[in-house]
Amino acid sequence: MNRAIRAAALSTAALSLAALYTPAQAASTTGALMITHVRPNTSGADVSGTRQLNLNGEYFIIKNVTARTVNTGGYVPDITSNTYGRALPSYNLPAGAKAYVHTGSGTHHRDSAGWHHVYRGYARHVLPNDGRSRNPDLRLKTPGSPDNNTSTGSVSPCNWNLAADGTTYAC
Numbered sequence: 001m002n003r004a005i006r007a008a009a010l011s012t013a014a015l016s017l018a019a020l021y022t023p024a025q026a027a028s029t030t031g032a033l034m035i036t037h038v039r040p041n042t043s044g045a046d047v048s049g050t051r052q053l054n055l056n057g058e059y060f061i062i063k064n065v066t067a068r069t070v071n072t073g074g075y076v077p078d079i080t081s082n083t084y085g086r087a088l089p090s091y092n093l094p095a096g097a098k099a100y101v102h103t104g105s106g107t108h109h110r111d112s113a114g115w116h117h118v119y120r121g122y123a124r125h126v127l128p129n130d131g132r133s134r135n136p137d138l139r140l141k142t143p144g145s146p147d148n149n150t151s152t153g154s155v156s157p158c159n160w161n162l163a164a165d166g167t168t169y170a171c
């Protein structure tokens with residue numbers, strides 16, 4: 001092996017190692033919407049007695065990666081540790097825009113900073129704080145896809161392992 005080839009091989013190996021040890025995978029999608037961030041563990045206590053607290057502090061963020069408006073209606077967030085996921089509500093997300101997808105209830109809207117907010121309407125927390133047993137923990141799937149913990153219909157994955165209180169993770 002001459003010196004140039006050896007140097008090239010070494011630098012390829014270094015790049016592979018760098019990729020291996022990068023802590024968070026870059027968010028990705030094969031569709032119109034991409035999960036970019038997640039906050040699985042709402043700030044503060046999740047429950048007090050039987051009351052579920054700060055449901056809207058649990059969320060994930062989606063981005064419309066296309067150059068046209070996309071309606072979020074029917075997209076399936078498949079949490080890979082259960083099979084009772086609720087499809088996303090109908091909401092027109094403009095080209096390039098991002099939306100917080102909150103677990104609790106509220107009125108879908110665009111805030112003054114330009115962020116969009118949609119609400120899933122659950123009465124309890126649904127994103128596992130401890131996601132160490134699965135990878136990915138969440139898949140966004142095209143409308144009509146099954147919530148069956150498989151990759152069928154998946155366009156964008158997100159994984160977070162053990163989520164700290166009130167911490168937002170890049171997917």
Ligand SMILES: [Ca+2]
Nearest residue numbers: 040125127129
């Ligand atoms: Ca949670």
Ligand SMILES: [Ca+2]
Nearest residue numbers: 078079082083
């Ligand atoms: Ca599921």
